[in-house]
Amino acid sequence: MTQIHPTAVVESGARLGENVFVGPFCLVGPNVELADGVRLESHVVVTGFTRIGPRTRIFPFASVGHQPQDLKYAGEESRLEIGADNVIREAVTINPGTRNGGMLTRIGDGCLFMANSHVAHDCLIGNHVILANSVPLAGHITVGDHAFVGGLAAVHQFVRIGAHAMIGGMSGVEQDVIPYGLVIGNRAHLQGLNIVGLKRRGFTHDQIHTLRRAYRSLFAQEGTLAERLADVAQMFADSPQVMDIVAFMQADSQRSVCMPRLDRAA
Template sequence: MSSVSIHPTAIVASGARLGANVRIGPYCIVGENVVLDADVELISHVVVEGHTHVGAGTRIYPFASVGHQPQDLKYKGEASRLEIGERCVIREAATLNPGTAAGGMLTKVGNECLIMASAHVAHDTIIGNNVIMANYVGIAGHCRIGDNVTFGGTVVVHQRTRIGAHAFIGAQSMVDGDVIPYGMAVGNRASLAGLNLVGLKRRQFDREAIHRLRAAYRMIFSNEGTLRERTEDAAELFKDDDLVQDVVAFITSASDRPILVPRNGQVASED
């Protein structure tokens, strides 16, 4: 504890576990079942409650509410958990809730995520690594968000929705269906607007792999046959392509929500 810094105005419960070099700023409150790993910083006026584990190097900004009971009327006080990964940044007034008995008892945020001001992560949602949530993004309960997903500001995501890895969700969108990996969704209600080519290029995906992914996208979301038939055709034609198989597996796996498709059945330009 000698390396831990706790401001005199902070309240830290006796049962809380604090790693090396944890810094707890003015007027913060840390509950008795909280674990803060090494180098976590609560800047000021942060509340961390419940069975919450915050990974090493994460910084949480003023007025964030982390680990309070979920906004679910079915919650009955069960000892559900919230896990936040390493090197995350959680900005002002963000809210993150633990899980529920109906959803696996766990809400989880991966490593190196940026959750901007006033964003919300609801109960039982699982978020991957390197996810960026801009200001006022709201993720409802039971959602599944893949690695490297980026949300523009004021996006709302319907409960039990899946968003695949490397997807991009445009600002002010209301997403009520599943977004394929590498896809881009925009609108209220959102529709598929092509592939996230900017993100793929920034992350230095192979040029030829992107070309194959574009060809598969056009096949899967064309107007001939059913979505299932087109997906099966793409799976066979691109059977050795990892990116295409990611999309195929996502579409064919069970889900509570429909797959988002281009508006009016037209394949949008991805240029």
């Protein structure tokens, strides 16, 4: 049974599924859709053209769907789509898209956004992504499945973060982060592979060993990066994980790839 607290405001036109809970002092706008089992704990604002998927839980003082913090935004009816089973903690802000970015901000399933984190306009976030406390994602960022961004790390607009990557806390990320990569520092550099994350997610010893061999070949100091990338693509063509990295690095991007420091490249 759907429950709406007497102090909450659910505007006419909002669509609520089964077993939705709208807690004290929440505001739900007229173009919002809350799927089955969504829970707004208290003092939550959900507005704009926003859809929130099943069983997502939002904690107090989160602001979801308000207009982007973009001076070029001109009131266009852009959208925000949030998937199933997400947890959005206290004071998180998530903005919809803009005309310059495809009109959509999209978040997958099973993500955790810790307190005070921010997802700006036109971000595309995969599944099971974690943003730790006070992480801001600028506009137009893409984050792959199972990526983790440590507390107080900041990510520049248009950066791509690959699947299973890890960003160390308090890092400033200005360049693309390869899948399975580990970056740290201000400004961030590639430290190696996210070995702990790979083990936790069940990657085999052979898969991790292959990724290590490919990493050493890819970021060696001999030859150009383009040459090494071509060599790795040929040598490890039967490894889906290595080919994820190759495809990521070959894709078009507005940012260069985050590289190891020269003293760590080998």
